[in-house]
Amino acid sequence: MSLNIFWFLPTQGEGRYLGSDKFARTVDHAYLSQLALAVENLGFGGVLIPTGRNCDDPFLVAASLIGITRKLRFLVALRPGVISPTVAARQAATLDRLSNGRVLFNLVAGGRPEELAAEGVYLDHEERYESAAEFTEIWRRLLNNEVVTFHGKHLHVDNAVLDNAAIQQPHPPLYFGGSSDAAHQLAAEQVDLYLTWGEPPERVKEKLDDVRRRAAEQGRTVRFGVRLHVIVRETNEEAWAAANRLISHLSDETIAQAQASFAKSDSVGQQRMAALHGGSRDHLEVSPNLWAGVGLVRGGAGTALVGDPVTVAKRIQEYADLGADSFVLSGYPHLEEAYRVAELLFPLLDVVQTDIPQPHRLRTKRETIGL
Numbered sequence: 004m005s006l007n008i009f010w011f012l013p014t015q016g017e018g019r020y021l022g023s024d025k026f027a028r029t030v031d032h033a034y035l036s037q038l039a040l041a042v043e044n045l046g047f048g049g050v051l052i053p054t055g056r057n058c059d060d061p062f063l064v065a066a067s068l069i070g071i072t073r074k075l076r077f078l079v080a081l082r083p084g085v086i087s088p089t090v091a092a093r094q095a096a097t098l099d100r101l102s103n104g105r106v107l108f109n110l111v112a113g114g115r116p117e118e119l120a121a122e123g124v125y126l127d128h129e130e131r132y133e134s135a136a137e138f139t140e141i142w143r144r145l146l147n148n149e150v151v152t153f154h155g156k157h158l159h160v161d162n163a164v165l166d167n168a169a170i171q172q173p174h175p176p177l178y179f180g181g182s183s184d185a186a187h188q189l190a191a192e193q194v195d196l197y198l199t200w201g202e203p204p205e206r207v208k209e210k211l212d213d214v215r216r217r218a219a220e221q222g223r224t225v226r227f228g229v230r231l232h233v234i235v236r237e238t239n240e241e242a243w244a245a246a247n248r249l250i251s252h253l254s255d256e257t258i259a260q261a262q263a264s265f266a267k268s269d270s271v272g273q274q275r276m277a278a279l280h281g282g283s284r285d286h287l288e289v290s291p292n293l294w295a296g297v298g299l300v301r302g303g304a305g306t307a308l309v310g311d312p313v314t315v316a317k318r319i320q321e322y323a324d325l326g327a328d329s330f331v332l333s334g335y336p337h338l339e340e341a342y343r344v345a346e347l348l349f350p351l352l353d354v355v356q357t358d359i360p361q362p363h364r365l366r367t368k369r370e371t372i373g374l
Contacts, residue, residue, distance in 0.1 A: 004328055005353045006319075007228075009078060010042045010341050011333030012050040014059040019336055022261070022300040023252035028336055032067060038338050039068045039075060045345035048357045049076030051230075051331045053303075054111055056118045062094055069102045074359045078178060078331070081108040083138035084131060085122045089163045091138075092145040096169040103360045104170035110139060110179040110194065112186070113270045115302075126157075128269045132185035133157060139177070139193045146174035180230065182210065182272040190225060191217030196329060200272055201231035201306040202279070203290035204321050211326055228329030229322045232297050232307035233340070235315045235347050246309045249335060250284070250296045258282060261300040268302075276305040292318050307334070316351035 012035060018027040028034065042050055052061040065077040079098065081091060098106045112135040119125070126134060134157040141160060144151045151163040169175055179190050180198040187210070190197040197214045199207055211227050218225045234249070236242040262282040265273055280287055280295040287296045289306070292314055298305020308315045319330060334340025 004323055005355045006323060007048050007329040007355045008046075008349075008352070009049045009051055009076075009329070009331045010047045010344075011331065011337060012038060012042075012052050012064065013333075013337050014053060014061075014064060015057045016301070017336055019249075020252040021250050021297065021335065022254070022257045025252055034338075035064065036068065036071055038341070039072055041338060042341050043072050043075040045341055046349060046354060046356060047075075047341070047345070048355055049078055049105075049107070051078040051109065051333075052080060054080030054082055055114070056121065062098060065098060065106065066101065069098075069105070072105075074105070074357045076105045076107060076357065077102065078107045078109050080111050081142075081177075082111050082122075083135040084112070084119070084124045084126065088138045088141035088158065089145065089160060092142045092165055095142070095175055096146060096165055096167055099169040099171055099175050100167065103362060104175075105360060106171075107176045107178060109198070110135065110177060112179075112181065112189075113268070113272075115264065115268045117267070128183070129185060130157070132181075132183070132189055136189050136193065139189070143174050143177070143193065147172075178228070180272065182270075182275055186271070187214050187217055190214050191223065192221055194225065196226040196228050198228040198230055198329070198331065200276060200304045201229055201293060201308070201322075202275060203293060204325065206275075207322060207327075208325050215326070226329065227325070227327045228331060229327045230304045230331045231333075232304065233315060233332045233334050233344055233348070234294070234307050234309045235312055235343055237311060237347070239311045239314060242309045242311060242315075246294050246296060246307065250299060253300060258284075258299050261302075265302055273302060276303075279306065304333075312347040312351055316348055319348075319352065 017030050052064050054061050061080045065079050112131055137155040137158040141151055141153050145165050146169050148168055152161050176195045178196045178198050179194040191214055199210050214225055234242050234246045265277055276298045279289045287294050289295045292308055292310045294307045294309045297307055308318050
């Protein structure tokens with residue numbers, strides 16, 4: 004199976020050491036441009052642009068990089084609850100048109116309570132997923148060129164419509180990740196690709212099987228992907244030394260503060276990440292070559308595949324054998340590690356090569372519905 008390999012575009016927290024300002028790197032437009040061009044030229048299919056209080060706005064970051072790239076795709080974070088679905092759909096269609104069909108969207112329904120409260124979101128976990136499901140239905144229907152009237156528990160719109168259609172139909176691909184029952188159900192009902200953080204393969208299999216079963220009950224199929232860090236070197240010894248060096252400036256106090264902050268989250272996925280290491284530096288290899296050191300101080304995806312090229316490629320193939328056809332990878336610093344991954348790993352994997360999209364004539368809403 005050919006694999007779609009994306010890289011990560013850090014809009015904050017870039018450097019050689021986690022949890023330390025030592026050799027921290029300024030992330031400005033010049034650096035993001037340099038990284039985007041490198042990733043495109045190296046053969047990655049696209050980049051994930053994150054969201055969060057400490058991140059730059061992902062829509063604006065993507066828009067700023069369209070003109071300097073030719074085929075790179077942008078997986079842009081989409082936050083239900085902090086924006087209306089009609090505005091989000093209009094933004095999505097605009098970005099899709101301006102990029103000539105090079106955008107995808109990553110639905111992010113969760114977050115830490117203090118961050119959500121700062122955005123004016125006071126729903127509990129279950130309510131957030133109810134609202135996210137309503138948001139996604141409206142968003143998808145609008146991009147599918149429908150005139151939408153919807154009255155749900157959380158969201159209401161009357162005669163909503165997009166006057167300018169997106170290029171990708173029925174809508175730009177929608178990615179989503181979550182580990183709770185509510186998240187799995189949302190994935191089964193509405194998303195195109197379910198993206199899981201890198202847990203031990205047997206645990207990933209359980210999640211993918213559950214989403215696959217739920218989707219089948221809806222008469223749907225869902226693609227799968229894995230979000231991972233990668234530390235690959237020419238030898239296993241060099242790779243493990245690089246992993247240990249990445250956290251060599253972490254203090255116990257920094258780890259404790261980070262874990263205390265993560266513990267406030269009601270995200271099931273974040274809880275599963277924290278359980279892999281328990282906030283301890285001991286026994287960070289939680290599965291063969293799967294290292295949980297990143298999760299000591301970084302929220303979200305907290306595991307990395309560590310090893311020589313043959314070993315890491317084998318571990319990636321284990322996830323692919325479970326049904327994952329897409330991987331969103333990253334490493335610190337992201338510029339240098341992108342080169343290592345492309346040079347050392349790509350020759351061992353069947354990586355999908357993205358073509359430069361041909362120009363599309365932009366359609367109006369009237370043309371789309373046949374008027």
